[in-house]
Each structure stands twice: as structure tokens, then as C-alpha cells.
Amino acid sequence: MKYVIHIVVVTVFVVSMAMHVVWAEEYRLGPGDILTFGVWGYEDLQVKELAIRPDGKVAFPIVGEIDALGTSTGQLTELLTEGLSHYINDPKVTVNIIKFRTIRVYVLGEVVKPGMYELEKQHNLLDALGAAGSYTRNAAKKKVYIIRKDQTSTPVKVNLMNIWEKGDMTQNYALGDGDVVYLSNNGRINFTTDILPFAMGSYYIGHM
Missing domain, CATH: 3.30.1950.10 (wza like domain)
Structure with a gap:
């Protein structure tokens, strides 16, 4: 029961934070609008x-x-x-x-409903987490990774606690079509075995 309550509270918090960002930042136009x-x-x-x-x-x-x-x-x-x-x-x-234009992103790992989601209007990390029902109790909130579809850089590591506790919205990264958001648990993560089915690449992010 405590686990269910925790998930409900966290989900409401993530969604409310995402809505706050939408209201606080004026929508920017782009291709497809x-x-x-x-x-x-x-x-x-x-x-x-x-x-x-x-x-x-x-x-x-x-x-x-x-x-x-x-x-x-x-x-x-x-x-x-x-x-x-x-x-x-x-x-x-x-x-x-x-x-509004839509993009497709993958939200995987320690989230309530992992899978592919279409995001409309604001396309950022909090929106993706809200769409997937927020993170699970086992998620390492300091180890969230964004893997870009274009693979021009190594995965972006995000510490969600900087958003929740410090209000650092610079960590609420914008997402592009085909990007992957991966929430790790407290163990090691091998990009090749854990992420490769959803995104091309060969990064090892276990100790980032």
C-alpha cells in the first residue's frame, strides 16, 4: 500500500511540475505546428x-x-x-x-509504464516522465539518461533531485523526435544490452 501511495504522489508531482513549466514558459513554434x-x-x-x-x-x-x-x-x-x-x-x-506538433520518444527503465510516447506542445524531460506515469520506487533519481537519436554526443545524465529540490529547470532538457529517456536503478547499466534495442549506439554509462 505504501508503494502504491508513493507512486500516486510522485506521479501527481511530476505531472504538476510539467504543467508548471508549460505555463511558465511560452510555447515556441516549430515545424509541424x-x-x-x-x-x-x-x-x-x-x-x-x-x-x-x-x-x-x-x-x-x-x-x-x-x-x-x-x-x-x-x-x-x-x-x-x-x-x-x-x-x-x-x-x-x-x-x-x-x-501542436508532436514528437515520439521512448521512456524506458524504472518508470511505471515504459514504452513509446507521443508528446505534444512542450517536449521535455518532465513531460516524458509524466506520460510514463513517473518513476518507480527503485529508480535512481540521480541517474536519468537522455540518449539523442542523432547520436552526436554521449548520453546526457540528469539528476532529478536538482529539479525537485533546487528548482533547476535547466535540467529539464528539451527532447527531440526519437530520443530515449532511460531511468536506471541503483545498479550498473550497460548501454549496449539495456538501450540498444531502442537506440543505436555503444556507450557504456554505468559509471557516468
């Missing part, structure tokens, strides 16, 4: 569905291409307003997100 665009009083300029391209750009009427990668809807609205102001007097621009 779908927007609506309009200018008050100009029905012909309304675009009901506009996807951000893989290069991070979008093409708007009159204004042309704008780099939307990493901007918020507010910042994009300002860019469009500035561009349209050369053609329209005091344009009232609205930009809304109608569909």
Missing part, C-alpha cells in the same frame, strides 16, 4: 490552416516568407503586423495554433 492567420477587416487575407515547414518558415499573404522557428505566437504576430503595416494602415493581426 499548424496555425490560423487573420487580419481584422480583411477577409481575403484569412488563412484557416497554415503549417510551419521543416525549415521553420511560413508563407503569409502579402508579407511572404517569415522565419517562425522558435518564436511565440505573440512574436510572430508582431512580425506579421510589422510586415503588413507597409501595405495596411494599423493592421490588427491574429495568430492562433490549431494543432
Whole structure:
């Protein structure tokens, strides 16, 4: 019973922390997000569905291409307003997100529900843990590893206690499509045998 209560409390805490991060940080646009665009009083300029391209750009009427990668809807609205102001007097621009992009990540090891998850909106470590039901009682919370799909670097080691106890959100790393989050237990971990089925590589992270 104590174990069940522990899991419930931890799960609620992880999810609430993830939601706090979403509220605290304004969403940044990226490829795959779908927007609506309009200018008050100009029905012909309304675009009901506009996807951000893989290069991070979008093409708007009159204004042309704008780099939307990493901007918020507010910042994009300002860019469009500035561009349209050369053609329209005091344009009232609205930009809304109608569909958030999703990424797929693997959350493995000492989590309640290991597996593949699609993350929408914020794509970070806390969201991934929340999707997997948080960590188990046996998880080594100071040994959480992020393995990047592109394999350009060694796994990133995260100490969750720095997030919980110190509020260090720099440890709440952004995740990319195909990344793996692995929560170890208190024993040694061999990347080849434990992670290889889910991510290519040959790292040994037992003593990181």
C-alpha cells in the first residue's frame, strides 16, 4: 500500500511540475505546428490552416516568407503586423495554433509504464516522465539518461533531485523526435544490452 501511495504522489508531482513549466514558459513554434492567420477587416487575407515547414518558415499573404522557428505566437504576430503595416494602415493581426506538433520518444527503465510516447506542445524531460506515469520506487533519481537519436554526443545524465529540490529547470532538457529517456536503478547499466534495442549506439554509462 505504501508503494502504491508513493507512486500516486510522485506521479501527481511530476505531472504538476510539467504543467508548471508549460505555463511558465511560452510555447515556441516549430515545424509541424499548424496555425490560423487573420487580419481584422480583411477577409481575403484569412488563412484557416497554415503549417510551419521543416525549415521553420511560413508563407503569409502579402508579407511572404517569415522565419517562425522558435518564436511565440505573440512574436510572430508582431512580425506579421510589422510586415503588413507597409501595405495596411494599423493592421490588427491574429495568430492562433490549431494543432501542436508532436514528437515520439521512448521512456524506458524504472518508470511505471515504459514504452513509446507521443508528446505534444512542450517536449521535455518532465513531460516524458509524466506520460510514463513517473518513476518507480527503485529508480535512481540521480541517474536519468537522455540518449539523442542523432547520436552526436554521449548520453546526457540528469539528476532529478536538482529539479525537485533546487528548482533547476535547466535540467529539464528539451527532447527531440526519437530520443530515449532511460531511468536506471541503483545498479550498473550497460548501454549496449539495456538501450540498444531502442537506440543505436555503444556507450557504456554505468559509471557516468
